[in-house]
Amino acid sequence: MSETYLQIIVILLIVLIIAILALIGSFAFMIFRRAEGKSTPSVPLPRSDSAQDKKHEENSRSEEVVREHNSSKPEKNPLAPAIGICFKHPEQIAVSACAICAQLLCENCVREHETLQFCPEHFEMFLNYKWVEIETVATTPQTPERGMYLYEFKERSWNDSGKPSYIMTHYKINVENDLIESYIKLYVREEDIQELKAKIRSS
Ligand SMILES: [Zn+2]
Ligand SMILES: [Zn+2]
Numbered sequence: 732m733s734e735t736y737l738q739i740i741v742i743l744l745i746v747l748i749i750a751i752l753a754l755i756g757s758f759a760f761m762i763f764r765r766a767e768g769k770s771t772p773s774v775p776l777p778r779s780d781s782a783q784d785k786k787h788e789e790n791s792r793s794e795e796v797v798r799e800h801n802s803s804k805p806e807k808n809p810l811a812p813a814i815g816i817c818f819k820h821p822e823q824i825a826v827s828a829c830a831i832c833a834q835l836l837c838e839n840c841v842r843e844h845e846t847l848q849f850c851p852e853h854f855e856m857f858l859n860y861k862w863v864e865i866e867t868v869a870t871t872p873q874t875p876e877r878g879m880y881l882y883e884f885k886e887r888s889w890n891d892s893g894k895p896s897y898i899m900t901h902y903k904i905n906v907e908n909d910l911i912e913s914y915i916k917l918y919v920r921e922e923d924i925q926e927l928k929a930k931i932r933s934s
Contacts, residue, residue: 830897
């Protein structure tokens with residue numbers, strides 16, 4: 732009889748020890764989480780605060796996604812307008828802009844050729860015409876503004892006379908002075924060479 736009683740006490744003690752260990756463990760975990768999140772003293776927070784923390788974590792995670800999105804874009808097209816929505820799909824985030832008409836494009840609408848991106852319509856145009864480079868400007872990181880007039884000219888000739896053109900940038904490392912040179916080249920359709928060359932001279 733007293734042996735059974737002893738057994739019950741031992742079992743209760745074991746249960747108590749396990750409960751205490753679990754409590755210590757969860758406290759340690761909370762402190763660890765706090766220390767990981769911020770470098771403030773590791774005082775366990777009330778429940779509502781840690782819920783806010785969780786929300787904050789989620790927010791910063793979505794910010795990261797947006798940042799990734801932004802950082803991947805300039806590589807593709809350094810002159811693409813700030814991120815917006817697709818010209819055809821208002822529910823889709825734009826990932827690029829057409830090299831000819833500058834419309835913003837979602838992943839489904841963008842057509843790529845090497846480093847160039849086009850809308851579906853102008854990708855067809857790109858494939859169906861012969862394109863010729865009519866102007867090249869060399870710039871360095873110190874003189875990035877040198878090529879600006881080419882971008883302005885491109886935009887003007889598209890908006891004013893509907894003449895399509897696109898710009899390609901080639902990079903070259905000059906080993907002598909260790910400069911990264913870029914060559915900004917304006918391409919137009921073969922049939923527009925004379926007209927646009929004359930316009931770019933007079934601009
Ligand atoms: Zn286009
Ligand atoms: Zn789209």
